[in-house]
Amino acid sequence: MELLSGWWDDFFWGSVVVAQVFLASLVLMVIFGLIGAAAKLSGNRIVQKIANGYTVVFRGTPEILVILLLYFGSAITLTWISRLFNPDIKFVDVPPFWAGTVAIALIVGSYATETFRGAFLGVRPGSIEAAKALGMSGLQVFFYIRIPEMWRLALPPFGNHMLSLIKDTALISIIGLNETLFVAKQAIGTTGKPFTMYIVVGLIYLGFSTVITLTVMALERYGNHTVRAR
Amino acid sequence: MISPQPLIRMQNVGKHFGTFQALKGINLDVIKGERIVVCGPSGSGKSTMIRCINRLEKHDEGRILIGDTELTDQIKDLNAVRREIGMVFQSFNLFPHMTILNNLMLAQKLVRKTPKAKARDIAMRYLERVKIPEQADKYPVQLSGGQQQRVAIARALCMKPEVMLFDEPTSALDPEMINEVLEVMVDLAREGMTMICVTHEMGFARSVADRVIFMDAGEIVEEADPETFFKTPQHERTKLFLSQILSH
Ligand SMILES: Nc1ncnc2c1ncn2[C@@H]1O[C@H](COP(=O)(O)OP(=O)(O)OP(=O)(O)O)[C@@H](O)[C@H]1O
Ligand SMILES: [Mg+2]
Numbered sequence: 001m002e003l004l005s006g007w008w009d010d011f012f013w014g015s016v017v018v019a020q021v022f023l024a025s026l027v028l029m030v031i032f033g034l035i036g037a038a039a040k041l042s043g044n045r046i047v048q049k050i051a052n053g054y055t056v057v058f059r060g061t062p063e064i065l066v067i068l069l070l071y072f073g074s075a076i077t078l079t080w081i082s083r084l085f086n087p088d089i090k091f092v093d094v095p096p097f098w099a100g101t102v103a104i105a106l107i108v109g110s111y112a113t114e115t116f117r118g119a120f121l122g123v124r125p126g127s128i129e130a131a132k133a134l135g136m137s138g139l140q141v142f143f144y145i146r147i148p149e150m151w152r153l154a155l156p157p158f159g160n161h162m163l164s165l166i167k168d169t170a171l172i173s174i175i176g177l178n179e180t181l182f183v184a185k186q187a188i189g190t191t192g193k194p195f196t197m198y199i200v201v202g203l204i205y206l207g208f209s210t211v212i213t214l215t216v217m218a219l220e221r222y223g224n225h226t227v228r229a230r
Numbered sequence: 231m232i233s234p235q236p237l238i239r240m241q242n243v244g245k246h247f248g249t250f251q252a253l254k255g256i257n258l259d260v261i262k263g264e265r266i267v268v269c270g271p272s273g274s275g276k277s278t279m280i281r282c283i284n285r286l287e288k289h290d291e292g293r294i295l296i297g298d299t300e301l302t303d304q305i306k307d308l309n310a311v312r313r314e315i316g317m318v319f320q321s322f323n324l325f326p327h328m329t330i331l332n333n334l335m336l337a338q339k340l341v342r343k344t345p346k347a348k349a350r351d352i353a354m355r356y357l358e359r360v361k362i363p364e365q366a367d368k369y370p371v372q373l374s375g376g377q378q379q380r381v382a383i384a385r386a387l388c389m390k391p392e393v394m395l396f397d398e399p400t401s402a403l404d405p406e407m408i409n410e411v412l413e414v415m416v417d418l419a420r421e422g423m424t425m426i427c428v429t430h431e432m433g434f435a436r437s438v439a440d441r442v443i444f445m446d447a448g449e450i451v452e453e454a455d456p457e458t459f460f461k462t463p464q465h466e467r468t469k470l471f472l473s474q475i476l477s478h
Contacts, residue, residue: 124323126321126322126323127323127324129323130319130323130324130382131325131336131337132286133317133386134336134341135310135311135337135389136309136341137309140341144325
């Protein structure tokens, strides 16, 4: 542990970055997933094609490549646009935090699209019809009946999506985000102890994923208490 | 003599699923307090007909009036019509994620805007009427089929509907549970509730129905009071059907 002296606070702040990326990408992932699912379920052919394109591309491309393409792609695009207004600009920097967060949210959101779509279709039509027959409005049916039922169906795969997100945060070090893996590389540069430093990163991620797993287990227990067999 | 304005009026109603015609020229008037039993072979359009009444299915020919309100695409407040029509389904269709009590309170609160305490009183009153107040805090899966169906009836009654529609309410039940549900329905009929019941429980039809309607291939083939219907059916199709279901 002597070895780590001087690096504790760097690892701590690296973990904070991991947590931030995780939370921001979680919100975006849910949004992308819901939009994707809504698009696939919409009656519109073109909208469905676009959503299919999205899931095929993002599920079929190596994640690290998506991050790199999004980072450099958005930087080039932004530079080009800025030059239209001010020709003196050489290069616009995109913050790696946001490029990385959006990239992993898009990737995992493509899986979440299928999860949400499946959950929507998995809700028993009977309870929906019963609610309509009682005179509940479309929105009331959606929020009081469909969402709670979808939630129970979507939760197990959703837990896996959260684990994917937390693991994918490590990839963002490649575009210079100062998260734990990035810190570890720097620490290795000065201490020459790669194994120790990577073990530290591993333990940090283990901590994160344990928290996620326990949370999902607790939520599943809550969601299923109504449908357990007699 | 002026006959009372019917609560439900179906005039020449037709319904297609794609090219298949599920209902043809249905004419049916139901007045307040009438108890109607609908029977007929599988696929004859019984469910489709009663589902058109609360617009779970949209008819595509003819007219349906509920009171003064015609069911059309332009209807302003479909939910105002639906809340006056209680429906009980073959498969109970309780909300699985809610306790029995919440199943009974949800629509009262959301649709009738009944205050919570009052909704709870009403819910408990109807749970007592269907004889299962002790199940109030359980979840649907914890109840037997017969109990779930009685909850479903209570849930519909909590809305104080003008009419109750039943779509084969006992067909999914184990035989020993059928009677507990029929008893509740008979009580309801005795109290003067307007009811349209799709059922093959001919004992129920005999004891409470004012009219029995026989459907086949999307049409109302025969319509009579139970006495006449069972003793002297007019059409061959009715006779055949009756011989089949009364033989077992
Ligand atoms: N949503 C639908 N799409 C296509 N066809 C349908 C649909 N609903 C019903 N049908 C068809 O319409 C016909 C009438 O169906 P309906 O459910 O009204 O019959 P039913 O008399 O209630 O029969 P059962 O005794 O089996 O419940 C059947 O041939 C059925 O296959
Ligand atoms: Mg039916």
